[in-house]
Amino acid sequence: MHFLAILRELDTTQRKVVFASFLGWTLDAFDYFLLVFVIPEIAHEFHVGKTEVAFSLTLTLAMRPFGAWLFGRLADRYGRRPVLMVDIVLFAVLEAASALAPSLTVLLIVRALFGIAMGGEWGIGASLAMESIPAKARGAVSGLLQEGYAAGYLLGGLCYLLLFDHIGWRGLFAVGILPALLVLYIRRHVPESPVWIASNAPSAPPRPGFMETMRGRWKLFAYLVVLMMCFNMFSHGSQDMYPTFLKEQHHFDTQTVAWLTITLNLGAIVGGLFFGAWSERVGRRKAIIVAALLAIPMVPLWAFGGSVVLLGVGVFLLQVMVQGAWGVVPVHLNELAPDAVRATLPGFAYQGGNLLASFTAPFLAWFASQRGGDYAFAMATFIAAVAVLLAIVTALGPEARGARFGGDPPLAQ
Numbered sequence: 001m002h003f004l005a006i007l008r009e010l011d012t013t014q015r016k017v018v019f020a021s022f023l024g025w026t027l028d029a030f031d032y033f034l035l036v037f038v039i040p041e042i043a044h045e046f047h048v049g050k051t052e053v054a055f056s057l058t059l060t061l062a063m064r065p066f067g068a069w070l071f072g073r074l075a076d077r078y079g080r081r082p083v084l085m086v087d088i089v090l091f092a093v094l095e096a097a098s099a100l101a102p103s104l105t106v107l108l109i110v111r112a113l114f115g116i117a118m119g120g121e122w123g124i125g126a127s128l129a130m131e132s133i134p135a136k137a138r139g140a141v142s143g144l145l146q147e148g149y150a151a152g153y154l155l156g157g158l159c160y161l162l163l164f165d166h167i168g169w170r171g172l173f174a175v176g177i178l179p180a181l182l183v184l185y186i187r188r189h190v191p192e193s194p195v196w197i198a199s200n201a202p203s204a205p206p207r208p209g210f211m212e213t214m215r216g217r218w219k220l221f222a223y224l225v226v227l228m229m230c231f232n233m234f235s236h237g238s239q240d241m242y243p244t245f246l247k248e249q250h251h252f253d254t255q256t257v258a259w260l261t262i263t264l265n266l267g268a269i270v271g272g273l274f275f276g277a278w279s280e281r282v283g284r285r286k287a288i289i290v291a292a293l294l295a296i297p298m299v300p301l302w303a304f305g306g307s308v309v310l311l312g313v314g315v316f317l318l319q320v321m322v323q324g325a326w327g328v329v330p331v332h333l334n335e336l337a338p339d340a341v342r343a344t345l346p347g348f349a350y351q352g353g354n355l356l357a358s359f360t361a362p363f364l365a366w367f368a369s370q371r372g373g374d375y376a377f378a379m380a381t382f383i384a385a386v387a388v389l390l391a392i393v394t395a396l397g398p399e400a401r402g403a404r405f406g407g408d409p410p411l412a413q
Contacts, residue, residue: 006140006277010133013191017132018141020182020190021125022148024088027179028121029152030159031095032060034176035111037160037243037257038169045169046104050244050316052363056108057240061114061232061358067119067243072344079200080128080343081192085183087124087310091117095176119354123347129202130334131342135402142331143276150268150323153239158264161258195405199339200271213340221349223397224333228353230390231326231359234292237382238302238322239264240361241368242315245375252308260312267316271324284332284399288325292391295321296384303380318383325390336399342405 008020035042035056043053067087075083089360096116126145133141159175167174214221244266246257271291279287298321301314333346360382367378 005265006137008143010137011064014133015192016189018129018144020186021129022145022151023182023185024084024121024125025145025148026152027088027182028091028118029149031114031152031176031179032118033089033153033156033239034095034159034172035098036240037156037164037261038131038172038391039244040247041169042104042107046107048104050248051362051369052104052364054241054244056111057236057361058358059108059112060118061236061354061360061394063112063115064119064354065348066351066352067116068123068347069344070116071120072123072341072347075124075127075343076196076210076341079192079196080124080131081190082187083343084121084124084128085186087117087120088183088186089114089180091121091175092180095179096174098176099170099173119215119347119351122350124343125335126330126334126346127343128190128193130331131193131405132191135404138331138335139280140273140277142279142329143272143274143327145330146276146327147272147323149326150265150272150319153268154262154265157258157261158307161255161262165254173176195339195342210341210344213338214345215336220398221345224346224349225352225356226335227390227393227397228329228350229356230359230386230393231276231329231354232354232357232392233386234295234322234383235326236357236360237272237364237379237386238318241364241375241379244365245368245379246311248373249375250311256308260315262310263312264315264319267319268323271320271322272327274320275324276327279328279401284328284335284401285394287328287399288394289391291321291324292387292394293326293386299380299384299387303376303381332399335403336398339405 007015038049039053043050065157071083071087079248091114094110094117098107098114101110129145130138164172175363180252198283243257243261246252246260275291295318298314298318301310302318303312303314305311329350333349334342337345364375364378364382367382368375371377
């Protein structure tokens with residue numbers, strides 16, 4: 001069924017839940033990606049190298065598993081909705097606090113704390129949405145939810161384009177307090193997950209604990225962490241250092257960097273929506289593998305295009321594939337997770353993979369510096385290798401397309 005037709009069949013409440021979950025991940029990613037646009041400027045103000053500033057990205061990614069575990073366990077116990085609201089306020093406040101950092105050390109500490117809050121949002125938002133919609137809508141909604149990440153990057157690009165030359169990097173971080181307003185929408189319009197309510201009703205049998213639920217599933221968890229390591233190297237390797245590549249290797253101005261980054265994210269949104277919905281027909285693993293392998297022929301144009309137009313075409317097509325594979329992730333992980341730990345297991349595996357992949361940005365900065373600032377070679381080599389690795393790891397793993405959740409809601413009649 002067509003993507004828009006699926007969304008039209010959701011009832012009003014289901015659409016509001018999906019919208020809130022999408023917007024939560026969008027604004028979380030918006031706050032994260034503001035930093036990637038201003039790495040050279042922060043390095044200049046604090047009189048350090050770009051690799052040292054890029055280490056803040058590593059800290060954010062490395063701390064996300066702690067947030068996924070903490071907020072996921074709270075959401076499994078106290079409900080998705082209230083914990084999601086607390087988490088959104090926290091990451092917005094910490095983003096704004098980054099604007100006040102008097103030194104790189106303080107900035108690194110704040111970005112590490114931001115990583116804890118950022119790590120909590122994805123697992124809670126994805127479980128809330130997936131538990132509130134019918135099974136046959138999951139693929140399409142998965143692509144939409146995950147591309148909140150690309151939409152956040154796109155918003156960051158627009159903010160950089162329109163505001164950076166006027167308010168500088170500190171002003172950009174101050175704008176990051178705005179996502180806290182989303183809490184007002186969630187409080188008024190978004191109900192609790194029906195699956196969580198049913199499993200916590202007085203008449204429901206006692207819920208098993210995390211360790212009891214995970215008995216016999218630790219191999220699955222380890223596999224998912226490795227899978228998400230590959231996914232995170234795929235996305236962060238093609239995105240985080242891209243603005244720096246455009247500034248340092250091509251010496252593009254603010255407007256050109258912003259428009260190419262916006263083009264990147266338009267491709268990402270197209271890919272996520274298409275492959276997420278397509279996975280409902282061909283299966284989760286096949287959709288991921290096809291997207292990963294199709295990224296490889298896009299790499300030369302993405303990294304070595306000789307003009308702004310060719311670079312734009314390359315980055316659009318590459319991100320169709322990179323985020324096309326990612327568009328399947330929310331539904332794939334949620335279908336593999338038991339009801340009792342759905343807010344914890346997918347997010348914790350996702351962010352555990354982030355921890356293992358957190359070296360990506362500083363590694364690429366270092367790799368490029370070893371070749372005289374050749375970011376094109378460093379990123380192209382890295383992404384081609386990771387695409388192959390992702391396809392292999394995906395092919396070796398399980399799939400649970402259409403798995404029943406505790407109380408799958410029907411489509412609106």
